[in-house]
Amino acid sequence: MMRDTRLRGLSAEHQDALLFGRRLLEVSTAPEQELNPAWEVLRRRFFAEVQPHFLTEEQELLPALESLGEEALVARVWEDHEALRALVTDEAEPLRIRLEKLGLRLIAHVRFEEAQVFELAQRRLPPEVLERIARRTPPPPTRTVG
Template sequence: MTRSPRLIHLSHEHASALKLALAVRALTPDDPSALPAVAKRIRDTFERELMAHFDEEERHVLPRLETIGRADLAERTRKDHDRLRELAAALETPSVDGVRAFAAALSAHVAFEENIVWEVLEPGAGMSFDPDAI
């Protein structure tokens, strides 16, 4: 489905997040000495890019979901965001399991938003919603 102009930039950010998740999976080191650098890259990218993305969704997208009667999707999104914040913070003490958990949670979250949330918000998805109001 073609994305509305107001959701396109968020979808582009999702593509970047998926690239990060794939890169993290590829970087998960067998050598524990590389682990701090991998964890730092995740934390830096999270703070530089994903925090602003989450904030924008929480300010604009989630209230819209609630307005159209999809508080369930808004709540799931908030829980995902909170979990990703926790996982990123936990990487202050790097672990292979923590890196893998972050990558898996990020991938699952992006798929949820792209395949479920955005479909609800798009025109023609059966909802009377103006995505330009985001």
């Protein structure tokens, strides 16, 4: 199903998150001396890009889905968000392992949201909720070929 235009901003952010997840996986295999400097850049990027995306979902999308009785779906998204945040902030595991886990979990999370959460949202959410989401995450400008 084609993505509802009001969810395209979040979907565009998901495309960026997939690339970010792949970058995390690449860095997880880098030489030891490159891990910490790369991690500092990636950690800042997580808080600048991924965290605001999570907040939009948590403040707009998830409450609306929960009101429709989609508790299990909402619980899965919350669990993923919390696990991803923990991988960024909890330093109990070695950095290389956290980078790999973060990359794999982020990619899986994005795929889950695109395939299940957004498909359901665009079918069942009221227009006013979709409009609020669209205002918070405008779609990227269309690119022309030329």
